[in-house]
Amino acid sequence: MLVTSLGTLVLAGFVGYAVISKVPTTLHTPLMSGTNAIHGIVVLGGILLLATGAATGTFDKVLAVVAVIFGTVNVVGGFVVTDRMLEMFKPKDRR
C-alpha cells in the first residue's frame, strides 16, 4: 500500500510541476487562490473520520467537525473567490 501511495505521490508531483510551468504573471494571484481551493480536499479526511466512525468520543467528534468546517471553508471560499477574480478578466464584448 505504501509503495503504491508513494508512486502516486511522485507522479502527482511531476504533474503539478508540469501543469504550472508557464503562467503569465497576470494570473499568479488567481492561480494561487485556485490551487489554494484544491488543497481544501483535506475536507475528505475530516468526513472520513466521521463517516467511518473513527472519531468516537465527544472530543474527537468535535475536532473532526471543526476539521470539516475548516476544510469546507477552504474549498468553497477558495473557489468562489477565484471565480470572482477571474470573472473580471472576461472580455465584456469581443472585438
Added chain:
Amino acid sequence: MLPAFMTEAAFRDLLYIVSFALFITGLSGLTGPTTAVRGNRIAAAGMAVAVVATLLRPTVSNWGLILLGVALGAVIGLVSARRVQMTAMPQMVALFNGVGGGAVALIAWVEFRGSDGFTHVATYVAIFTVFAAIVGSVSFWGSIFAFSKLQGLITGNPVTVGRLQVPLNAVLVAITVACATAIVAGGDGELLFVALLVAGAVLGAALVLPIGGADMPVVISLLNAFTGLSAAATGVALNNTALIVAGMIVGASGTLLTQQMAAAMNRSIRSVVAGGFGGTGELPAGGGEAAPVRSTSAADVAIQLAYASQVVIVPGYGLAVSQAQHALRQMTKLLEASGVIVKYAIHPVAGRMPGHMNVLLAEAEVPYDQLTEPDEINPELPRTDVALVIGANDVVNPDARSNPQSPLYGMPILDVDKAGSIIVLKRSMRSGYAGVENPLFSDPKTAMLFGDAKTSITDITEALTPLVGAAAATP
C-alpha cells in the same frame, strides 16, 4: 446495479480518478486568461465528485455531524468570499489557506487519539501523520499571522529577535523533530502530540513575523504549497488517492509558483524566509538628507495629460489602498475620448500580490489589451509624453538599474524615468515598501502631486473636463 467485479471501494476509487482528472484539467485551464474561469469551475466540479465519492459507502456514521460541518463551512466560505473587497484579497487567500492547514492538523490529532497514539497502525502511517500535523500547524498559524499583518491587526514591519532569529528557528525545528521522533518511536502520551502542535504553531509564527509586507505574497504562496504537501501526507496515512494526488499537485505547483513570484521580485525563497527585508529597518538610507522635489497641482497635471499624445499609467499599491481604480477609469475615458493613447504598465509585483493590480483594474473595466507588462512597455517609454505613477514606488526606482548598493539592485523595473515627463501621485515623501530612497522623485523631469490617490485623480478629472472638450474641438 454495479457489475460483479466492481466492489464499492473500486467504484469509489474510480470516482476519485475522475475527480483528479478534473483537477488537472482545471488547473491547466487556470494558466491561461481565456480558459481560467472554466478551469476553476472544472476544478470545483472535481471537488464535488470527490466529496460525493467519499460518502458513497454502505454505512455512513454521523451523517448529521458531517452535514452540519459542510453546511457551516459552506456558508462561512461563501459569505466571506463574496463580501471581501478586491483590495483585501491577499489576506483572504491567506486565511483560506490557513484553515486548510488547520484541518490537516486536527485530522492528524484525531488519528493519533483514535489509534491510541499510533500503537496499532503501521509505522509509515505514524510518520506521515506526524509530518502532516507539523506542517498543518505551521501553515495554520503562519497564515493567521500573515493575515493579521496584511489586515493591519499587527504591524506589517518585520518583527525579529535579530541575530537570534536563525538559532531560534533551529531550536524550534529541533523541538518539533524531537517530539515527532518520540511519537513515531512509540510515545503515546497525548501531551507529546499537543507539544508537537504547539511547537509547529510557534514555528509558523517565527517564520512569518520577521517578514516584511512586500514579501508577504511569496510567503502566502509558500504556505499554500505547505498545506498541499500536508494534505498529501494525510492522504498517504489514510490511503486516500484523491488526497494524495490533489495535495501533491498543489504542493508541487505551489512551490513552482512561489519560485516564479520570488523571481519576479528578484528575490530567492531563501532570502525571503531569512527575512529582514521588506520594511523599514537597518537599510542604507542614502545619506539621510531629503533631496529637493518639485510638487505640482491637479490643474497642471490635467493640462499636461490633455496635450499628451501617449500617456502611460503605472498603478501601484497606493491606488489599491485608496480604491481609486474606478476614478482612474473615469479619467482615462476622458483622455481617450480626446484622442490620447492611454496604456497601463503593470509591474508583476504591483499591488500586494503578483497579478493583484490586474484584478483591480479589470474590476474597474479597464480593457485587458491596455494592460502591458514591463517587457512590452519599456521600449515605448522613451516615446511616451507623460508617465503617470500612481502610488507605486519601488517598481519605478531607477536605482534598481544603476546603483549596485541599492537593495533593489537587479530587480526588473519600469523605466518611467525615460519618459518625456513624469508625474508621481503619492501620499507623502515616505519611502516605499522596501524602505529605500527613490531618486526618481528628485529627477528634474518629475513633478509630485501629494495627497490621497483617489482625491488627486478626482481633482485631475475635474480640471480635465473643460480641457478635453477644447482639445477635442481644436484639430
